[in-house]
Amino acid sequence: SAVISQKPSRDICQRGTSLTIQCQVDSQVTMMFWYRQQPGQSLTLIATANQGSEATYESGFVIDKFPISRPNLTFSTLTVSNMSPEDSSIYLCSVDFGRTTGELFFGEGSRLTVL
């Protein structure tokens, strides 16, 4: 396993602003993913953060709204742009160490509240 640190752990934001969430892993990992967990809902994959190239987004998520960076094998950021109350959610960074079984390890999440 690894230590996965997310910052901020929580924040309250104003409508129309943007916030960047950071995810730092204490070892190099093959894959990094960003999930969203809305209240009472399952985890929904936003995108796969690819090292050195553009992220791969899932249906319903676009780069303009959720730009992602992954400059190296241990760090990624997710920005939630032009926020609205509907973006209030927990955002989770997760990592895959490349095992064939594909279990994921998660950060503690970033709880965003948009007013």
Added chain:
Amino acid sequence: SQKIEQNSEALNIQEGKTATLTCNYTNYSPAYLQWYRQDPGRGPVFLLLIRENEKEKRKERLKVTFDTTLKQSLFHITASQPADSATYLCALRGRGAGTALIFGKGTTLSVSS
């Protein structure tokens, strides 16, 4: 589209009993089925996985079964304890490296003493 259903949102049992959680899925043929535990305000923690060619897996007080014909997994916690109270998530993964996990909504288990 792919769909995962976990039997109920909440399950309440008494300490010492066996908790059984159900995960059903449609329109998918997973290579692996995984179970995670999530405590309030925390990220999910991996518990156990079972492969498509396995029927049953055990780990301490946990047991998972996988029926690919019924498209169903059962997750059992025997001799349950109040510390087992949490939300349990079922997740599916297909074949191929980098295939993303698809999660169910979870079942919140409460074990009373």
